[in-house]
Amino acid sequence: xxxxxxxxxxxxxxxxxxxxxxxxxxxxxxxxxxxxxxxxxxxxxxxxxxxxxxxxxxxxxxxxxxxxxxxxxxxxxxxxxxxxxxxxxxxxxxxxxxxxxxxxxxxxxx
Numbered sequence: 001x002x003x004x005x006x007x008x009x010x011x012x013x014x015x016x017x018x019x020x021x022x023x024x025x026x027x028x029x030x031x032x033x034x035x036x037x038x039x040x041x042x043x044x045x046x047x048x049x050x051x052x053x054x055x056x057x058x059x060x061x062x063x064x065x066x067x068x069x070x071x072x073x074x075x076x077x078x079x080x081x082x083x084x085x086x087x088x089x090x091x092x093x094x095x096x097x098x099x100x101x102x103x104x105x106x107x108x109x110x
Contacts, residue, residue, distance in 0.1 A: 004092045004110050012089060018054050021045065027087040031057040033070070034081050057085075073098070077106045 016024050021044040030039045036058040040051040060066045061083075073080065080098040087094050094110040 002110055004094055007094055007110060008087075008089070008092070011087065015055070015087070019044070019051065025088075025090055027085075029057050029083075029085045031061065031083045031085075032081060033061070033083070057083075080105055 012024060015027055016022070019027075019042055021042065023045040024042065026041075026043040028041045031037070038057045040055060040057070042049055042051050061070050077098040079100050081101065082099040084097040084099070085095070096108045096110075097104055098106040
């Protein structure tokens with residue numbers, strides 16, 4: 001089973017490097033799979049900031065392992081078009097929320 005303890009060591013160091021963050025508290029993204037539009041918000045030692053152009057959620061989820069993950073998600077959450085992700089290092093949680101337009105159709109917490 002996937003858990004925060006398994007995922008965090010793979011993701012958080014890379015995020016910290018990409019974001020030039022020493023104390024990453026939260027990393028939140030919203031990704032629309034139909035348009036490729038993304039919004040990323042980071043909370044760290046510098047406060048809350050919106051990040052643009054550093055990390056491409058679209059690229060991560062449409063290539064390689066990300067594409068396989070999306071394929072699996074399609075089976076569980078039919079017709080979703082928006083993914084909201086939150087990595088919370090303080091509470092040791094990763095939360096994914098799947099939406100179809102404005103309606104939540106599923107949530108996963110790791």
